[in-house]
Amino acid sequence: xxxxxxxxxxxxxxxxxxxxxxxxxxxxxxxxxxxxxxxxxxxxxxxxxxxxxxxxxxxxxxxxxxxxxxxxxxxxxxxxxxxxxxxxxxxxxxxxxxxxxxxxxxxxxxxxxxxxxxxxxxxxxxxxxxxxxxxxxxxxxxxxxxxxxxxxxxxxxxxxxxxxxxxxxxxxxxxxxxxxxxxxxxxxxxxxxxxxxxxxxxxxxxxxxxxxxxxxxxxxxxxxxxxxxxxxxxxxxxxxxxxxxxxxxxxxxxxxxxxxxxxxxxxxxxxxxxxxxxxxxxxxxxxxxxxxxxxxxxxxxxxxxxxxxxxxxxxxxxxxxxxxxxxxxxxxxxxxxxxxxxxxxxxxxxxxxxxxxxxxxxxxxxxxxxxxxxxxxxxxxxxxx
Amino acid sequence: xxxxxxxxxxxxxxxxxxxxxxxxxxxxxxxxxxxxxxxxxxxxxxxxxxxxxxxxxxxxxxxxxxxxxxxxxxxxxxxxxxxxxxxxxxxxxxxxxxxxxxxxxxxxxxxxxxxxxxxxxxxxxxxxxxxxxxxxxxxxxxxxxxxxxxxxxxxxxxxxxxxxxxxxxxxxxxxxxxxxxxxxxxxxxxxxxxxxxxxxxxxxxxxxxxxxxxxxxxxxxxxxxxxxxxxxxxxxxxxxxxxxxxxxxxxxxxxxxxxxxxxxxxxxxxxxxxxxxxxxxxxxxxxxxxxxxxxxxxxxxxxxxxxxxxxxxxxxxxxxxxxxxxxxxxxxxxxxxxxxxxxxxxxxxxxxxxxxxxxxxxxxxxxxxxxxxxxxxxxxxxxxx
Numbered sequence: 001x002x003x004x005x006x007x008x009x010x011x012x013x014x015x016x017x018x019x020x021x022x023x024x025x026x027x028x029x030x031x032x033x034x035x036x037x038x039x040x041x042x043x044x045x046x047x048x049x050x051x052x053x054x055x056x057x058x059x060x061x062x063x064x065x066x067x068x069x070x071x072x073x074x075x076x077x078x079x080x081x082x083x084x085x086x087x088x089x090x091x092x093x094x095x096x097x098x099x100x101x102x103x104x105x106x107x108x109x110x111x112x113x114x115x116x117x118x119x120x121x122x123x124x125x126x127x128x129x130x131x132x133x134x135x136x137x138x139x140x141x142x143x144x145x146x147x148x149x150x151x152x153x154x155x156x157x158x159x160x161x162x163x164x165x166x167x168x169x170x171x172x173x174x175x176x177x178x179x180x181x182x183x184x185x186x187x188x189x190x191x192x193x194x195x196x197x198x199x200x201x202x203x204x205x206x207x208x209x210x211x212x213x214x215x216x217x218x219x220x221x222x223x224x225x226x227x228x229x230x231x232x233x234x235x236x237x238x239x240x241x242x243x244x245x246x247x248x249x250x251x252x253x254x255x256x257x258x259x260x261x262x263x264x265x266x267x268x269x270x271x272x273x274x275x276x277x278x279x280x281x282x283x284x285x286x287x288x289x290x291x292x293x294x295x296x297x298x299x300x301x302x303x304x305x306x307x308x309x310x311x312x313x314x315x316x317x318x319x320x321x322x323x324x325x326x327x328x329x330x331x332x333x334x335x336x337x338x339x340x341x342x343x344x345x346x347x348x349x350x351x352x353x354x355x356x357x358x359x360x361x362x363x364x365x366x367x368x369x370x371x372x373x374x375x376x377x378x379x380x381x382x383x384x385x
Numbered sequence: 386x387x388x389x390x391x392x393x394x395x396x397x398x399x400x401x402x403x404x405x406x407x408x409x410x411x412x413x414x415x416x417x418x419x420x421x422x423x424x425x426x427x428x429x430x431x432x433x434x435x436x437x438x439x440x441x442x443x444x445x446x447x448x449x450x451x452x453x454x455x456x457x458x459x460x461x462x463x464x465x466x467x468x469x470x471x472x473x474x475x476x477x478x479x480x481x482x483x484x485x486x487x488x489x490x491x492x493x494x495x496x497x498x499x500x501x502x503x504x505x506x507x508x509x510x511x512x513x514x515x516x517x518x519x520x521x522x523x524x525x526x527x528x529x530x531x532x533x534x535x536x537x538x539x540x541x542x543x544x545x546x547x548x549x550x551x552x553x554x555x556x557x558x559x560x561x562x563x564x565x566x567x568x569x570x571x572x573x574x575x576x577x578x579x580x581x582x583x584x585x586x587x588x589x590x591x592x593x594x595x596x597x598x599x600x601x602x603x604x605x606x607x608x609x610x611x612x613x614x615x616x617x618x619x620x621x622x623x624x625x626x627x628x629x630x631x632x633x634x635x636x637x638x639x640x641x642x643x644x645x646x647x648x649x650x651x652x653x654x655x656x657x658x659x660x661x662x663x664x665x666x667x668x669x670x671x672x673x674x675x676x677x678x679x680x681x682x683x684x685x686x687x688x689x690x691x692x693x694x695x696x697x698x699x700x701x702x703x704x705x706x707x708x709x710x711x712x713x714x715x716x717x718x719x720x721x722x723x724x725x726x727x728x729x730x731x732x733x734x735x736x737x738x739x740x741x742x743x744x745x746x747x748x749x750x751x752x753x754x755x756x757x758x759x760x761x762x763x764x765x766x767x768x769x770x
Binding site for chain 1: 573574575576577579580581583584587588591592593608612615616618619624627628630631632633653654655656657658661685688717720
């Protein structure tokens with residue numbers, strides 16, 4: 001960690017992976033929608049060894065809520081969010097590639113964000129943080145890579161929000177990326193996804209503890225963040241997965257079986273309810289409410305066609321060799337139609353594109369869960385490069 | 386209205402259709418999960434004329450949020466919730482049939498519910514209202530029909546929750562129903578639907594104004610009810626409908642374009658957001674929060690298989706001539722698979738069943754919106770009887 005401000009942020013979010021490196025990437029970082037940030041930090045982790053001609057770099061951009069801890073390492077043995085995908089001998093093979101995972105600008109896991117200290121006020125930015133876009137996240141990632149001497153990326157991989165960042169990065173920094181894997185992502189947010197995110201933000205804002213962003217970090221708006229997470233979760237998996245997994249089973253968790261009021265004699269009577277509660281409680285304790293608002297709205301705003309005169313014009317700026325676009329048949333948040341659009345846009349701009357629609361029951365989150373199916377596709381693609 | 390208690394309830398909910406008749410159906414009504422209600426009222430409306438042998442009765446059970454005002458009438462010319470479906474010369478033809486629509490027990494539109502006055506305390510029931518089930522709603526409807534002299538129903542129609550009630554009614558009161566139309570409904574609630582409803586209830590309960598059910602009727606938990614309604618709406622239509630209808634259009638509603646906080650410089654910047662807000666504000670002003678909690682949980686609890694030794698055993702008690710089961714291909718809340726299950730259960734119990742999966746973009750709500758497609762199917766079925 002670079003300075004006391006960083007340490008203060010880390011203190012607020014104890015979950016921040018201890019092995020992440022944090023680098024200052026800019027003294028004055030211009031934001032796309034106006035305003036700027038001074039002394040911008042970006043957190044990242046790296047695995048494997050950079051070869052002599054620096055031609056073995058794989059960069060992973062994360063989804064909305066993930067840290068840079070994509071897999072375990074000697075210095076941080078906690079399992080990463082893509083542990084079964086990234087590692088020695090795995091599909092993304094750290095014995096062959098130098099793998100870098102970058103924490104998003106605006107995320108509370110080490111990069112500069114609304115919980116960071118604004119050095120001009122010596123207070124956390126909170127809502128004085130400038131409006132954040134996917135393009136800002138891409139630009140901050142580019143500066144980080146530049147800072148650590150990476151001028152070319154053999155393969156850039158982005159799932160979900162990470163895919164939006166990867167699209168923006170490939171358009172804005174088109175001399176850097178050689179190959180691309182985009183997973184369950186989109187060229188632009190569509191209204192169903194915007195609606196779900198808008199609702200999540202509204203629930204956070206209506207939590208009285210949110211207090212217009214000026215909540216106490218010791219007593220943050222946990223209800224808002226927890227319920228927001230649950231709303232999100234209704235679109236991260238699939239109805240069929242839940243039917244198979246939970247059906248109408250009752251919850252056996254006694255801690256949750258507390259009377260709340262007459263008609264709901266167990267507040268989370270069904271197993272699906274206690275499952276959501278457990279997952280969302282974990283999340284409420286590690287994610288900052290204001291960061292969530294900023295990252296969520298950035299996804300709504302993203303529209304790659306704004307990076308050119310049209311979507312095709314924007315995509316024509318991409319200058320890569322080969323792309324793999326992976327869709328999941330049960331993904332309702334970033335449905336296969338949106339992956340097809342990406343593949344078509346890339347094809348029209350003379351990129352060699354493989355498009356695959358995987359059949360997985362876990363919906364949007366399949367890339368995190370059905371790593372058997374995903375490993376196969378990713379491994380084959382990497383071998384084909 | 387029968388007495389001052391009823392009038393008080395109506396005062397609280399000004400939307401209650403003035404033309405509804407309210408009848409006392411029982412002095413002591415036993416509830417399935419325990420407890421009882423005294424002096425139970427059920428609200429209903431009727432159109433057309435009963436023929437001499439009382440063989441032209443069509444009964445409509447409503448969804449979660451509808452009143453008995455299914456269509457306009459001379460005494461209440463406001464359009465009903467199925468105005469294009471029910472009326473003189475329409476698919477459900479009030480010039481030929483005596484059409485009765487019954488307000489659900491537990492709904493705030495005239496039937497006894499958590500906003501009704503408990504005569505023992507002279508206070509609204511609120512959360513002292515006993516646990517409510519779909520079966521209770523069916524039983525109350527049967528008592529209402531008995532009270533008005535209806536011993537046989539030529540055709541019972543139920544969409545959504547109304548379909549659950551119609552299934553329960555046909556099992557529990559199997560000498561009364563001759564034919565059945567079930568629309569976008571289910572034999573039991575599945576976890577995706579339970580999750581969405583659980584979240585809606587949690588949002589209401591977390592609204593500080595909800596106050597454990599003891600809110601002021603002048604200052605009710607509007608935020609909770611409004612956001613709950615929006616969560617529901619994400620499953621009432623379809624993602625594709627919203628893409629076609631709203632895309633990424635920006636809201637032009639200046640009333641909503643108020644600064645809320647920095648990163649969300651218009652609180653409902655996208656048209657999808659202002660659409661949801663408008664619809665949900667309408668709802669928050671007419672629907673009681675406690676009633677919503679009871680009706681919502683009743684849907685989670687419903688499982689027709691509990692009405693027999695098994696689902697098939699329960700369905701074998703149904704004794705009707707013919708059934709039409711209508712599914713919508715884009716319905717994610719009550720998906721076609723659940724309609725097929727109903728049709729299969731009915732078939733195995735020797736009912737003549739027609740199953741149709743309609744292709745409509747409006748999702749679960751298609752029966753309310755695409756009345757051209759639905760009218761055709763319903764009209765043909767009625768003619769075939």
